[in-house]
Ligand SMILES: CC(=O)N[C@H]1[C@@H](O[C@@H]2[C@H](O)[C@H](O)[C@@H](O)[C@H](O)[C@H]2O)O[C@H](CO)[C@@H](O)[C@@H]1O
């Protein structure tokens with residue numbers, strides 16, 4: 001199968017439509033532009049999300065409950081901006097429902113992602129891994145970046161899926177085993193987070209947003225020395241911002257800043273950082289290429 005695919009193949013696993021653009025929009029745009037094969041697997045349709053534009057409030061789960069289908073369209077628009085053509089929903093659209101934030105009643109729905117059987121969910125990812133055969137996998141850290149149950153579960157499914165995909169004894173019907181060479185967690189170096197909020201304050205953008213987030217509200221903030229790779233920046237940062245704008249129900253972008261439905265302003269990072277969790281880093285650090293150290 002990979003005979004028809006580009007030699008460099010990157011797989012990203014995310015929880016909801018919008019996470020891919022917020023965390024990795026510039027990275028996805030860069031590798032798509034360079035001719036790598038970029039595969040996005042999104043685990044839910046984001047059915048339980050809040051809705052920013054008042055005119056779309058009817059989509060919400062406690063109204064028409066059609067937000068999931070709408071967000072699939074937002075995701076497709078964001079992928080067109082980034083130049084990514086291979087995006088899939090884990091197990092098919094709607095197989096796993098958005099679980100809601102940690103501790104809310106929708107965490108107990110039998111069809112929600114937080115309640116999914118891990119190996120069953122991971123088997124859907126195994127099929128993708130053995131088809132695409134990526135050298136690099138990107139997902140969240142073990143806390144899902146900020147503790148959302150679907151993000152934690154996406155991390156678990158990505159790790160378990162990579163493990164099972166490499167096991168020749170596991171489901172040979174899903175294809176030949178494949179070992180992913182490098183696995184990264186999304187992260188934000190603390191100095192970049194602090195500098196971003198300083199920019200926000202200096203720009204006087206507090207007026208643009210009813211409130212301002214805090215450094216530790218951001219997902220995956222780590223000491224600078226834990227960063228393995230930094231990817232993106234211009235011109236890909238512009239595409240990232242446009243992809244984030246496509247997620248109209250979830251994100252309000254204002255120049256180099258944005259807010260989610262909580263109206264808390266935060267910096268929009270053009271450079272996206274990663275911690276290497278599996279595999280060997282290429283030299284020198286920080287890597288400027290996620291495929292560093294892999295033979296061509
Ligand atoms: C970025 C992200 O993971 N968004 C999730 C998250 O949405 C947040 C949630 O609605 C919270 O209550 C708001 O205050 C915050 O502004 C939102 O970003 O959780 C949603 C429900 O699981 C999910 O659909 C959304 O993609």
Ligand SMILES: [Zn+2]
Nearest residue numbers: 015016019151
């Ligand atoms: Zn999310």
